[in-house]
Structure formats: C-alpha cells, structure tokens
Amino acid sequence: MRHDGSPYPERVSRLRAGISENDALLVLHEKNIRYLTGFTGSDGALLVGRDWLTLLVDGRYATQARGEAVGTEIFEFHSRVDGIAAVAGQRGAGAIGFEAPSLTVADHLALQEKLPGVVFYPLADGLQSLRAVKNEAEIALIREAARIAGEALAAIRGMIRPGVREAEIALELEYRMRRGGAERAAFETIVAAGANAALPHARPGRRAISAGDCVIVDYGAVWGGYHSDETCTHIVGPASERQREVYRLVREAHDRAIGAIRAGVTCGAIDGIARTFIEEAGLGAHFSHGTGHGVGLDVHEAPRLAAGREEILQAGMVVTVEPGVYLPGDWGIRIEDTVLVGEGGCEILTPTSKELTVL
Amino acid sequence: MRHDGSPYPERVSRLRAGISENDALLVLHEKNIRYLTGFTGSDGALLVGRDWLTLLVDGRYATQARGEAVGTEIFEFHSRVDGIAAVAGQRGAGAIGFEAPSLTVADHLALQEKLPGVVFYPLADGLQSLRAVKNEAEIALIREAARIAGEALAAIRGMIRPGVREAEIALELEYRMRRGGAERAAFETIVAAGANAALPHARPGRRAISAGDCVIVDYGAVWGGYHSDETCTHIVGPASERQREVYRLVREAHDRAIGAIRAGVTCGAIDGIARTFIEEAGLGAHFSHGTGHGVGLDVHEAPRLAAGREEILQAGMVVTVEPGVYLPGDWGIRIEDTVLVGEGGCEILTPTSKELTVL
Numbered sequence: 001m002r003h004d005g006s007p008y009p010e011r012v013s014r015l016r017a018g019i020s021e022n023d024a025l026l027v028l029h030e031k032n033i034r035y036l037t038g039f040t041g042s043d044g045a046l047l048v049g050r051d052w053l054t055l056l057v058d059g060r061y062a063t064q065a066r067g068e069a070v071g072t073e074i075f076e077f078h079s080r081v082d083g084i085a086a087v088a089g090q091r092g093a094g095a096i097g098f099e100a101p102s103l104t105v106a107d108h109l110a111l112q113e114k115l116p117g118v119v120f121y122p123l124a125d126g127l128q129s130l131r132a133v134k135n136e137a138e139i140a141l142i143r144e145a146a147r148i149a150g151e152a153l154a155a156i157r158g159m160i161r162p163g164v165r166e167a168e169i170a171l172e173l174e175y176r177m178r179r180g181g182a183e184r185a186a187f188e189t190i191v192a193a194g195a196n197a198a199l200p201h202a203r204p205g206r207r208a209i210s211a212g213d214c215v216i217v218d219y220g221a222v223w224g225g226y227h228s229d230e231t232c233t234h235i236v237g238p239a240s241e242r243q244r245e246v247y248r249l250v251r252e253a254h255d256r257a258i259g260a261i262r263a264g265v266t267c268g269a270i271d272g273i274a275r276t277f278i279e280e281a282g283l284g285a286h287f288s289h290g291t292g293h294g295v296g297l298d299v300h301e302a303p304r305l306a307a308g309r310e311e312i313l314q315a316g317m318v319v320t321v322e323p324g325v326y327l328p329g330d331w332g333i334r335i336e337d338t339v340l341v342g343e344g345g346c347e348i349l350t351p352t353s354k355e356l357t358v359l
Numbered sequence: 360m361r362h363d364g365s366p367y368p369e370r371v372s373r374l375r376a377g378i379s380e381n382d383a384l385l386v387l388h389e390k391n392i393r394y395l396t397g398f399t400g401s402d403g404a405l406l407v408g409r410d411w412l413t414l415l416v417d418g419r420y421a422t423q424a425r426g427e428a429v430g431t432e433i434f435e436f437h438s439r440v441d442g443i444a445a446v447a448g449q450r451g452a453g454a455i456g457f458e459a460p461s462l463t464v465a466d467h468l469a470l471q472e473k474l475p476g477v478v479f480y481p482l483a484d485g486l487q488s489l490r491a492v493k494n495e496a497e498i499a500l501i502r503e504a505a506r507i508a509g510e511a512l513a514a515i516r517g518m519i520r521p522g523v524r525e526a527e528i529a530l531e532l533e534y535r536m537r538r539g540g541a542e543r544a545a546f547e548t549i550v551a552a553g554a555n556a557a558l559p560h561a562r563p564g565r566r567a568i569s570a571g572d573c574v575i576v577d578y579g580a581v582w583g584g585y586h587s588d589e590t591c592t593h594i595v596g597p598a599s600e601r602q603r604e605v606y607r608l609v610r611e612a613h614d615r616a617i618g619a620i621r622a623g624v625t626c627g628a629i630d631g632i633a634r635t636f637i638e639e640a641g642l643g644a645h646f647s648h649g650t651g652h653g654v655g656l657d658v659h660e661a662p663r664l665a666a667g668r669e670e671i672l673q674a675g676m677v678v679t680v681e682p683g684v685y686l687p688g689d690w691g692i693r694i695e696d697t698v699l700v701g702e703g704g705c706e707i708l709t710p711t712s713k714e715l716t717v718l
Contacts, residue, residue, distance in 0.1 A: 041560075059647055060559055060560045060647075060648075061560070063558065063687070064558075098464070100463060100464040100465035100468065101463050101464075101465040103464045104459065104460050104461065104462065104463060104464070105457070105459040105460075105462045105463070105464060105467050105481060106459035106460040106481065107460075108464050109459065109481065122464060122465065122468065171534070171537050171538070175530070175534050178530050184547075188543075199419070199422065199423075200419050201400075201419045288418055288419075289419075328422070
C-alpha cells in the first residue's frame with residue numbers, strides 16, 4: 001500500500017487505462033515521471049505495465065529515488081537504454097508505447113536493436129493531457145508560486161524608471177523571488193523596454209529604460225515544482241495617447257477572454273474572443289502568438305489556447321490568458337494572468353492588478 | 360562575403376567535408392546552430408547543403424536571426440517540420456543526415472511523411488566533436504567566464520560558516536556572478552554540506568552548515584555563451600585527520616591528471632591516472648563518475664574524460680578535471696578545474712587555489 005493521501009496510484013491507473021496485458025508504456029518526460037512517481041531527478045525512465053511499475057535511475061539518483069518514489073520499484077542503470085531493455089525483457093513486454101516528442105531517434109534505434117522482438121509504437125497524444133487537470137494540492141502550489149512572484153515584483157517595481165537597465169531589473173526580480181522562497185525563476189525573466197517590448201521573446205539586456213517606454217515584465221516563480229506565469233506592462237511616463245489606447249484594448253481583450261473561461265468551452269473559443277476583439281480594432285496582425293497555455297510542472301503544458309484548438313476546458317485546469325500587441329521597432333503591450341478553470345467561471349491566481357500603471 | 364574575421368565559414372566548411380551533392384545535413388542542436396551561424400535563439404533548424412545554407416526560425420526570432428546570422432539565408436516558418444520539408448524540397452535534397460540525439464521520434468516520423476522520397480540517416484557521431492577544439496576568441500570567453508565566477512566565489516566565501524543554509528550560499532553566489540556580468544549561472548549551482556556532499560549531484564537545500572562539514576561548491580558562469588566549471592571543497596573546522604587525508608588524496612589525483620594533459624594523450628589515459636591513484640588508496644569504489652568533460656557553448660560537451668575513451672586530446676580543447684571521493688551518509692570531496700589543452704601541457708583557466716581551505 002502507498003502512503004495515505006498519495007496522489008500517485010490514481011495517476012498511474014489513469015495512465016494504465018486501456019493498455020493490454022503484454023504492453024508497457026515508456027515514460028521519459030521528466031515532469032511526467034515526477035507526476036506519476038514523485039521522483040524529482042532529471043535523468044530517469046519509467047516503465048509502466050498493467051500490474052507493475054519500475055522507475056529506472058542512474059547511480060547518482062538511486063538514494064534520492066528510493067526516498068521520493070516510495071512504493072515504486074527502483075532499477076539502477078549504468079546506461080539508460082540498457083536499463084530499459086533489461087527491465088522490459090525481464091517483464092516480457094511484447095509492445096512498448098512511448099512519448100514520441102520525448103524519445104530521441106538515437107535512443108529509439110538503440111532500443112529497437114536491443115529488443116528486436118518488441119514492437120515500439122508512439123502514444124497518440126504523447127501523454128500531453130495527463131497533467132492538465134490539477135488537484136487541490138497542485139493548485140495550492142501554483143497559488144503560492146504566484147504569491148511569491150507577485151510580492152517580489154511589488155518590491156522591485158521602484159526600479160522601473162529611466163536609466164535602469166533591463167538586465168538589472170530582471171536580476172533583482174529573480175533574486176527577490178528566490179529570497180522569498182522560490183526554488184527558482186519559472187523561466188528566464190523577460191524585462192523588455194522600448195523597442196524590445198515589441199519582441200514577444202526579448203531577453204533582458206543592457207538597454208536602459210527611457211521616458212515614454214513601455215516596459216514588459218513577464219515572470220514567474222517555482223514552488224514545490226509548480227510554476228506561475230504573469231505579465232505586467234508598465235508605461236514609464238509620459239504615456240502617449242496611443243499607448244493608453246492600445247493598453248485599454250489589450251486589457252479589454254484579456255478581460256473578455258477571462259470572462260468567458262469556464263468548464264465546457266473550447267480552448268479555440270477563448271483564443272477567438274481575445275483575437276477577434278484585437279482584430280476588430282485593426283491590430284490583428286500585431287497579435288502574433290496564441291492567447292494562452294496550461295501551467296503546472298512545466299511552465300508551458302497542455303492545453304494550448306490558440307486558434308482552432310478543440311480541447312475542452314475542464315474544472316481544475318490552470319491556464320494563462322496573455323493577449324499582446326507588438327508594434328515592431330516601436331513598443332509593445334502584453335497583459336497576462338494565470339487562472340484556475342471552474343464550473344461556472346474562473347479564478348485569477350496571479351496577484352498583480354492589471355490597471356494601467358504609469359510610473 | 361562574410362564580415363572579416365567571421366569564424367562561421369570555416370566551421371561550416373568543416374561540417375560540409377564529405378557530404379555529396381544531393382545531401383543535406385539537418386542541424387537541430389541549439390548550440391551547434393549557434394556555433395555554425397551565430398544565431399542565439401532557442402528554437403531553430405539549420406539545413407546545410409554542399410553550396411547552400413539555410414537557417415529556419417519562427418516569427419518570434421526572424422528579426423534576431425537576420426541580425427545575428429549575417430550572410431546566412433533565413434527562412435521563416437510557422438511549423439518547424441513544415442519549414443524543413445519546404446526548404447529540403449526546394450533544394451532537391453535526396454538524403455538528409457541528422458543528429459540522432461537531437462531529433463525526436465515525433466519530428467522524424469513527421470519529416471518522413473512529408474518527404475517520402477528522401478532518405479534520412481543518422482550522422483555517425485551526431486556532430487559531437489565539431490565544437491571540441493576552441494579558437495582564441497572562444498578561449499577568451501571561457502577565461503572571462505571563469506574569472507567572473509571566481510571573483511564571485513571569493514566575495515561570498517565568508518558565508519561558508521556554521522548556521523548558513525546551502526541554498527542561501529548558492530543564491531548569493533549566482534547573484535554575485537550576474538552582478539559581475541555573467542549572463543547566467545552555467546548550471547544550477549551546487550552547494551552541498553555534510554552528508555549532502557556525499558551526493559555528486561546534490562541540490563542546494565535548507566540544510567544549514569555545521570562545524571566539521573565538508574562544503575562542496577560546484578559552480579560556473581556564462582559569458583558570451585561560453586561556460587566555466589569549477590569545484591572547490593571547503594572544510595568548516597575543525598577538520599578531521601581523515602578529511603585532510605582524503606582531501607590530499609583527491610588533490611593529488613587532480614594534480615596528476617592535470618600534469619599529464621597535453622595534445623596526443625587519450626581521454627581514457629587521463630581518467631586512468633586519476634582513477635588508479637584513488638583506487639590504490641582503496642577508495643576506487645567511492646569515485647563514482649568520470650574524471651572530466653569538455654566545456655564550451657555547453658557546460659558538458661565533447662570530449663569525455665572517462666574510462667576507456669579513445670578520443671585523443673588536441674591543442675585548443677577545453678576540459679574539466681574533477682576527481683572526487685564520496686563517503687555515503689558521511690561527507691565527500693571533489694576538486695575541479697577547467698583547463699586548456701596545449702601541445703606540451705595545459706593551462707588552468709579557473710582561478711581559485713585548490714589548497715585545502717579550512718574555514
């Protein structure tokens with residue numbers, strides 16, 4: 001028996017649904033392994049049979065795996081491929097389903113060579129939806145990550161003023177998040193000022209803030225392995241009328257999308273609400289990315305809120321809503337919250353007000 | 360024509376050696392793409408024909424790619440696989456060699472489906488040795504990364520005392536490296552005290568340092584994309600006689616291996632020098648990893664200094680030498696420098712003295 005309250009047996013049985021007696025599933029994605037066993041190391045493999053479960057780790061992680069993946073059989077390997085072949089052979093697996101986006105061609109070739117009688121087949125959705133609906137404990141971790149991050153932003157907001165460099169602000173924000181308890185930043189913090197704010201994936205650099213800049217801060221923290229993700233766009237005064245107008249537009253697109261989120265709606269419909277609103281203002285060409293994505297053990301995970309996506313939102317999913325408008329060479333505005341999907345609406349987990357802030 | 364002094368044409372021609380007229384090489388490893396073109400984005404693909412070269416990026420990176428990969432044709436894609444298929448089709452590629460450790464089975468299947476007439480074959484060593492020998496500019500970047508890191512360690516060394524937590528030290532060290540100009544830490548800084556020092560891959564945690572602890576600090580900085588890697592083991596006094604004795608042993612293994620490094624020696628021979636010395640002291644079972652690895656755009660890259668490795672050291676390679684002894688449940692000692700291989704010896708690039716430091 002597992003420890004009382006362990007979430008892992010239920011997760012493994014969801015994964016097992018539909019696999020037949022001689023099949024095994026090979027799980028390689030680090031976060032999926034963590035989700036299914038509790039093991040937090042970065043180099044392992046998990047084999048899942050209908051009535052057996054083996055976590056494979058190398059010698060560096062054996063002690064850690066025994067402590068974290070309580071009740072799971074641990075197999076220690078020197079070479080990962082050799083280990084997988086040994087366990088699959090010993091269990092008599094006739095077919096092995098794998099996550100095609102996580103298995104490299106090199107490992108695939110080596111496994112086929114070592115297990116010539118075994119049929120390898122890619123799993124339909126690569127387990128991507130496995131982690132999409134969060135339980136209470138997961139939601140509490142994301143909420144805490146968002147709180148730590150928001151407090152850090154509030155503490156360093158005074159740095160967003162003319163003459164301060166993007167990279168200095170990013171560094172202080174990450175430092176404050178970690179001093180506040182974060183395991184690490186959820187991703188390389190984006191602080192993008194002026195024309196850099198027109199690049200959705202700008203890296204903070206030596207550019208100093210000037211009066212009149214939009215300053216996009218896209219940041220998050222990790223707590224207990226779970227991520228937060230939030231974007232605040234500040235305007236360092238004086239703000240132009242056009243900046244105020246586009247800010248109001250993006251804010252309204254963001255608010256409308258969030259207002260529509262509830263269980264039963266498709267992801268594509270939410271994207272459409274934000275996108276149509278921006279398109280009708282004539283700025284559709286400047287909203288060059290999807291409206292949002294799931295957040296959890298990965299900062300980007302299922303589902304994706306983008307045009308045409310048919311996945312249906314379910315209560316317990318945690319997703320971002322982050323419309324943006326980017327005017328190349330000039331400036332950009334993005335506004336992002338992370339929200340928890342409920343039956344009749346959603347709850348915003350990220351703590352910072354999205355009112356226009358002119359600093 | 361390229362800019363004067365650009366290193367990229369020479370690198371691309373080394374890669375092209377031996378490919379035939381209808382072949383193309385598909386490069387997916389982010390650092391290989393950077394090495395061959397200068398593009399620093401994290402999501403791209405490079406197709407290399409005998410007399411053409413196309414960098415494929417998505418819309419987020421198009422402006423950046425044009426600025427960084429000067430003289431390289433840029434192709435903008437919506438889906439990476441579709442982009443690769445379009446360029447390969449347009450160039451009439453009959454066979455495409457790829458890096459098997461960097462291509463996922465999912466992308467491989469999609470490419471085969473979109474290009475049914477094309478033969479896909481894995482490249483023999485997956486381009487792993489392409490970046491092993493560094494030029495002067497690369498060496499200067501590694502040297503500067505090591506200098507920034509060493510200054511930061513010197514500045515925070517006073518924190519290594521009873522009562523201070525591992526994670527606090529790691530955070531301050533990373534913060535100082537970035538304040539000193541580092542783009543980021545080379546990897547998640549290891550600060551491992553007491554029994555944690557017996558785990559080669561410990562993560563800094565809430566454990567506070569106690570008197571008598573060994574404290575392993577394994578850290579590095581990134582400068583201009585290039586990494587440094589250094590490990591210092593400190594003893595927080597009082598040091599036991601056994602700790603001093605094992606420190607001297609590991610230090611001697613480290614010094615002997617470094618003393619043997621020069622062009623023409625095999626990687627396995629260097630590993631053997633450190634390993635035999637530790638084995639002869641009866642501690643061979645406690646030296647559970649290889650002696651070193653190459654360092655450059657990746658913190659771990661070719662060549663590997665491990666048992667049986669036949670690769671021959673060449674002048675201009677930059678490698679670590681990092682023997683360790685780990686006594687499970689008790690303590691551990693690792694001593695690591697990054698060195699530049701020369702014709703008649705090597706030069707140590709990491710600046711910190713490896714004399715026993717009792718704090």
